[in-house]
Amino acid sequence: MEEKDLEQRVQTVLTEIPPHVLLVAAAKTRTSAEVKTAITHGITAIGYNYVQEAETIHQALEEWGPNRVQWHCIGHLQRNKAKKAVELFDMIETIDSVRIAEAVDNRCAVIGKVMPVLIEINSGRESNKTGVSPDEVRSLVRYVAELPHIRIKGLMTMGPRFGDPEEARPYFRLTKKLFDELAAEKTSRTEMRYLSMGMSNSYVQAIDEGANIVRIGTKLFGDRCNT
Ligand SMILES: *Cc1c(COP(=O)(O)O)cnc(C)c1O
Numbered sequence: 001m002e003e004k005d006l007e008q009r010v011q012t013v014l015t016e017i018p019p020h021v022l023l024v025a026a027a028k029t030r031t032s033a034e035v036k037t038a039i040t041h042g043i044t045a046i047g048y049n050y051v052q053e054a055e056t057i058h059q060a061l062e063e064w065g066p067n068r069v070q071w072h073c074i075g076h077l078q079r080n081k082a083k084k085a086v087e088l089f090d091m092i093e094t095i096d097s098v099r100i101a102e103a104v105d106n107r108c109a110v111i112g113k114v115m116p117v118l119i120e121i122n123s124g125r126e127s128n129k130t131g132v133s134p135d136e137v138r139s140l141v142r143y144v145a146e147l148p149h150i151r152i153k154g155l156m157t158m159g160p161r162f163g164d165p166e167e168a169r170p171y172f173r174l175t176k177k178l179f180d181e182l183a184a185e186k187t188s189r190t191e192m193r194y195l196s197m198g199m200s201n202s203y204v205q206a207i208d209e210g211a212n213i214v215r216i217g218t219k220l221f222g223d224r225c226n227t
Pocket of ligand 1: 026028049074075158198199200201215216217218219
């Protein structure tokens with residue numbers, strides 16, 4: 001995409017989003033030049049689905065100035081990628097099992113880091129493949145809360161990607177309800193501060209339902225050719 005176009009799109013989305021909401025630019029498939037342009041024009045957080053891709057872009061941006069933006073892991077994380085992931089990311093939004101939580105905790109222990117994480121909820125149950133089921137979220141939160149190198153900071157959900165965004169509301173509402181219930185439980189070392197939901201087609205509805213992180217790709221960078 002032309003730099004001017006991208007600048008315009010970034011500004012449009014940033015002005016539409018209320019100040020309490022963090023915009024995470026979902027940057028999969030985008031070039032480092034595009035990511036750099038987005039950052040120059042106000043993007044403060046970028047999200048990656050794959051550790052390898054995040055690493056490539058991270059390296060490309062490094063000489064330009066590290067720590068200019070927050071790096072969020074927004075894709076399903078594999079255990080064998082946990083080592084690199086904890087080095088690269090400032091937040092992992094997709095913790096959905098004891099196994100992945102333990103892998104992240106172990107790897108953080110090695111490098112002396114405490115990782116802020118969100119618990120990913122499978123709000124669509126059978127229709128979504130990733131995320132913990134709403135019935136199991138409490139026991140997962142209780143377990144993960146005890147891991148010394150992880151701090152739970154909230155919840156994330158995907159919800160449906162396409163179709164009428166109004167139809168995503170029940171998924172967002174369910175996740176917000178869990179968020180409020182967990183906040184009321186006041187589990188130790190656990191904060192319900194961030195609620196990450198909504199993408200290009202649904203962020204307006206998601207914010208309306210209580211999201212304070214939105215993950216937006218297409219609306220910023222244009223259509224992806226290969227996903
Ligand atoms: C790609 C992606 C997004 C952004 O999707 P768009 O429809 O391009 O805005 C958000 N969240 C996750 C987890 C993604 O993989």
